[in-house]
Amino acid sequence: MSTQQLSSLYGELTRSFDARPSDLNKCGKLLAQLKVALIETGLIFPQGDHKLEDLVAARDILEIGAFWSIRTKDVPSFDRYFSQLQTFYNDFSSVLPPSKREYPLRGLNLIRLLIQNRIADFHTTLESLPLPADELALNPYIRHPVNLEQWLMEGSYSKVWNAREEAPAEEYKFFVDSLIGTIRNEIASCEETAYESLPLKDAATLLFFKSQSELLEFAKQRGWQVNLTAGTVTFAHKGEEKMEIPKEKLIANDLHYARELEQIV
Template identity: 75%
Template sequence: MSDLKSLYLALQRAFYAQPSDLKTATELLPQLKIGLIQAGLLLPQGDVNFQDLVVARDILEIGALTSIRSRDIPSFDRYFSQLQTFYTDYASNLPPSKREYPIRGLNLIRLLTQNRIADFHTTLESLPADVISDNTFIRHPVNLERWLMEGSYSKVWNAREEAPAEEYKFFIDSLMGTIRNEIASCEETAYESLPLKDAVNLLFFTNQSDLVTFAQQRGWEIDITGGVVRFAQKGEEKMEIPKQKLIAASLLYARELEQIV
């Protein structure tokens, strides 16, 4: 336990540094998880010292936030899954964690970015009604989901500046990437070209250079001098109709009907 405590203190120093020392935190977390396993605290059962559980929960929460800051979503998934025991089974025994609902909110936005709408609603239904309506960290992803369903993409874009925690912006950026591709597909179908300034606004870019990079990825033609973006036109799929076979089949069908009559 003394080794675990020293590692825990080192993790706190790395995490709370300005800016966070993500490299050191990422290196310490696996060692701490091994220590938690050996101490029977990663998946606690039976009689456990509740102060030790608070420390274990704090380590896993730091791990979840470090994963988001490091852009490691699979790691965040694992930490969130491990935290469920502390958030549910020991909820009545442990003091509330100030990080619980920020992390729960991050998990909800993660489900949105993966288009797992059914899982989003199932997870949401497990939360108390007053938390859904009043908690800032939960209300934010709830609003995002509603705006996505409405197609109010400008509200999703503006929500980035209203994010209740810095980690939320990573997922909102991911959502905007998905939204941009959907809008781009519609533009390719509806238009042959658009003024550059209109394309920048429609795709929620803040400058023209970002649009140029995006256009190159989709194979669009950029005319800087003329201030126009031209979309790659998809050739119409032509399906050859087997006329001779259809005529022969129709005549055969007619002869058979005549014989029946």
């Protein structure tokens, strides 16, 4: 593909992505073509000499791809795009002009690590960000995942829930929703262990459900028994594992050891 064709597709992608609402289907098709073009031109992992405008275009394409992945709820695709962007963010940071999409994407990556419970990677990634500590605290895209991590460690799940409405970008809500799903399952496991049953209203409050229908769907997935008349939910407890003790074998062994002791004495 010629540079002129790449430029034309890049312009079409930008227009489709910036449209309100974005044309996600068209963006997906254009991104597939553009990634092939970036590979052919050596811009997917650039080495050597490249024109500044070509590097900027390649970075923009990959950034749009990362945001497109979140909007289409494709986390593995986001991982690939973000990995490919590391060359531009790290190796070409002194050459390329700053990107307004860089820190929103870095923040999304941090939340992704939280969802996957990769806490060590979260802190390593946070410490490697090319910003002083005081500037990181002021950056809304980084402050958001940092707060989420702190609240998770504290067990302040209500703050995590409220953080959805404080998301610095719409794409953040997708990952926060995923985090809430993980938290709900953790709380549900605790409820199953601590209680035999709960009033429906209390269960909904603990699990951050706004409507009874949401709770009923969740209860069905967990195998809970719901009594709408009594207004209660009964948790499905796993039956206690029964350990069979081989009594006859133990007695036989004891008698055998006793005989041996008598012979020794």
